[in-house]
Amino acid sequence: MLDAKTLFACLMVAELAGGAILAFLLLFWKHPSSGSRWSAGLWSMAYIIGGIGTLLLGLRGTLPDAVTLVLANFLILFGTGLRRSAIASFFDVPKRFWVAMAVGGLWLVLCLVPQFRNSLVARVNFNEAMMVFLVAWTIWISIRLNGEKLYTPVIYVISSAFECCAYAGMALYFSISTYPDYLTSFQSFALPYLLLAVLVSMVLSMISVVAMIVERSLRQYQQQAQEDALTGLPNRRAFFQRSEALKGKLAKDKQFAVVVFDLEEVKSIKQTYGRAMGDAILKLFGSVCREAETSNRVPGRLSEDEFALFCCGAEAEEMETLANRLMRRFSVSCHEAADGKLKPEVSTGIALANSEQTVERALEIVDRAVRDARKDVHARVKLFKLDENGRVQATQSSGYARLTPGHVSA
Numbered sequence: 001m002l003d004a005k006t007l008f009a010c011l012m013v014a015e016l017a018g019g020a021i022l023a024f025l026l027l028f029w030k031h032p033s034s035g036s037r038w039s040a041g042l043w044s045m046a047y048i049i050g051g052i053g054t055l056l057l058g059l060r061g062t063l064p065d066a067v068t069l070v071l072a073n074f075l076i077l078f079g080t081g082l083r084r085s086a087i088a089s090f091f092d093v094p095k096r097f098w099v100a101m102a103v104g105g106l107w108l109v110l111c112l113v114p115q116f117r118n119s120l121v122a123r124v125n126f127n128e129a130m131m132v133f134l135v136a137w138t139i140w141i142s143i144r145l146n147g148e149k150l151y152t153p154v155i156y157v158i159s160s161a162f163e164c165c166a167y168a169g170m171a172l173y174f175s176i177s178t179y180p181d182y183l184t185s186f187q188s189f190a191l192p193y194l195l196l197a198v199l200v201s202m203v204l205s206m207i208s209v210v211a212m213i214v215e216r217s218l219r220q221y222q223q224q225a226q227e228d229a230l231t232g233l234p235n236r237r238a239f240f241q242r243s244e245a246l247k248g249k250l251a252k253d254k255q256f257a258v259v260v261f262d263l264e265e266v267k268s269i270k271q272t273y274g275r276a277m278g279d280a281i282l283k284l285f286g287s288v289c290r291e292a293e294t295s296n297r298v299p300g301r302l303s304e305d306e307f308a309l310f311c312c313g314a315e316a317e318e319m320e321t322l323a324n325r326l327m328r329r330f331s332v333s334c335h336e337a338a339d340g341k342l343k344p345e346v347s348t349g350i351a352l353a354n355s356e357q358t359v360e361r362a363l364e365i366v367d368r369a370v371r372d373a374r375k376d377v378h379a380r381v382k383l384f385k386l387d388e389n390g391r392v393q394a395t396q397s398s399g400y401a402r403l404t405p406g407h408v409s410a
Contacts, residue, residue, distance in 0.1 A: 014051075026040040073127055166201055259310075
């Protein structure tokens, strides 16, 4: 048979252990985000404070009521209020510490009223109602603000909903029971099962909290592994992955295009004006490429001075127009940023292929187009088409391949 006193002790140990684990995670965790750091710290404080309150509540009859009744429940309510602040911090919304203070302060004020302080039902109903309110608030925040589409908040929502049900059951039980005081209620048959429900749901909540923080960190590491640190564009690996995924949705009678921009003068700019200036040029072109990003276009940085743009459902004229527009945009931006002193050149190649060809094969053809554009005295954009067997079907030259702030070759 379940023992209420044992379960009560387990609940206290679980809260203190959960707080200690989160404190340990915070202490040895390298490079957490600001929101995750604050959240872990607040969760740790919430569970430790709640655990101390549960410990004092379990000492009822041993210490004065001012400690085991008033202070103990204040700490439990205040700790639960901090849980709301912790989940708010995780999702980068206002923490509102005043909520925890307001709920705890209201409890202290009510304890000054003899009718409330001497009524077991009134005390329990108030406490459980506040616990349900605060935990339900964390559920609402988790559902409404999970813009990152994390999976672990769903586990937290389920476990916290179960916890709310356990608190509601506790309030209902004490409302219909005839036990004169809190200690006598420990001899009942139903209380151990209610405590077990609270214990299980709270342990699941603690686990899900840790999992939420870990999942966000993994997401951030994965994003960093697929993102070019300088420009913020997808790196070479991510560009291929996203392009192939987008190409997989392409109809068989449609074609795609891969456009490659080669910034030829970046190395010489770095040698002449320093690395910072060269990086500024690359960032500028990266921002120009990002402006062209749509649901059917994927920009990326392939190497030090080479950028690419994958486009679904593309036509030759459309892609040449797009390439020219991006290069003009870059040219004007460079002219404005450097006051006309820098003239970085851009060689551009375009490859059109049907959905049966791979992005990698199209990129091989684009590299050839870029080399041709670099050699062309007329400095034109080079466009190659691939047939169904991956062979070059036709070549076209039009538009602009090299642009300078003060001069455009045609």
